Amino acid sequence: MNDWIDTRQAILAAAQAMLRDGLVVGTSGNVSARCTDDSLAITASGTNYSSMTLDDIVVVDFDGEPIVGSAIPSTEMLMHAAIYRARPGVGAVMHTHSAYASGLAVAGQALPPLIDEVVVHLGGAIEVSEYAFPGTEELGDRVVAALGERNAALVRNHGLVGVGKTPAEAMQACQIAEHSARIYFIAKTIGVPQEIPQDAFATEVELFRMQQAAEGLQ
Numbered sequence: 511m512n513d514w515i516d517t518r519q520a521i522l523a524a525a526q527a528m529l530r531d532g533l534v535v536g537t538s539g540n541v542s543a544r545c546t547d548d549s550l551a552i553t554a555s556g557t558n559y560s561s562m563t564l565d566d567i568v569v570v571d572f573d574g575e576p577i578v579g580s581a582i583p584s585t586e587m588l589m590h591a592a593i594y595r596a597r598p599g600v601g602a603v604m605h606t607h608s609a610y611a612s613g614l615a616v617a618g619q620a621l622p623p624l625i626d627e628v629v630v631h632l633g634g635a636i637e638v639s640e641y642a643f644p645g646t647e648e649l650g651d652r653v654v655a656a657l658g659e660r661n662a663a664l665v666r667n668h669g670l671v672g673v674g675k676t677p678a679e680a681m682q683a684c685q686i687a688e689h690s691a692r693i694y695f696i697a698k699t700i701g702v703p704q705e706i707p708q709d710a711f712a713t714e715v716e717l718f719r720m721q722q723a724a725e726g727l728q
């Protein structure tokens with residue numbers, strides 16, 4: 511039987527890095543990776559990242575039926591499954607409650623394209639989803655709508671989602687979004703944030719799309 515050891519190991523490493531990097535506090539947030547067309551490996555619900563082991567990364571189908579492991583999957587499993595269904599090229603999803611991105615999500619404000627790396631790596635302005643109750647299928651649908659073809663989305667009154675080919679890439683998407691959200695707050699305290707010029711934005715979106723196509727990450 512395939513235990514998906516390498517996939518679960520990559521999730522574990524990203525989950526622990528997510529804690530070290532301050533993207534989550536306590537047991538909040540979750541990380542997953544696609545196993546097959548209709549299954550994923552995901553962090554268990556309510557487990558401390560610092561003491562997390564491979565046993566706390568379970569494999570379930572997109573309806574949450576267990577395949578490997580007996581721990582209870584993250585309460586946001588349905589949101590992760592909704593993203594894998596909508597974006598066949600996505601291989602991993604990270605969800606955090608990092609402070610600056612969550613601040614924007616609470617204010618209901620999208621993260622504008624203020625610095626180049628947001629467009630090149632994430633695909634443009636990072637949109638805010640409509641509100642939905644945590645753990646519901648509706649939340650998944652709304653996050654998918656906010657994500658579109660991009661690699662990050664803000665979850666209204668809740669937090670942030672980043673996607674990539676691997677858990678490390680999904681984490682990088684979250685780091686870029688959080689860092690840029692922080693820059694946005696700083697810029698707002700000293701003046702009026704200026705978006706990057708329209709022609710540069712258009713070029714960078716094109717670069718992003720080419721990169722996504724090359725990696726099969728649509």
Ligand SMILES: [Zn+2]
Nearest residue numbers: 539605668669
């Ligand atoms: Zn959450």
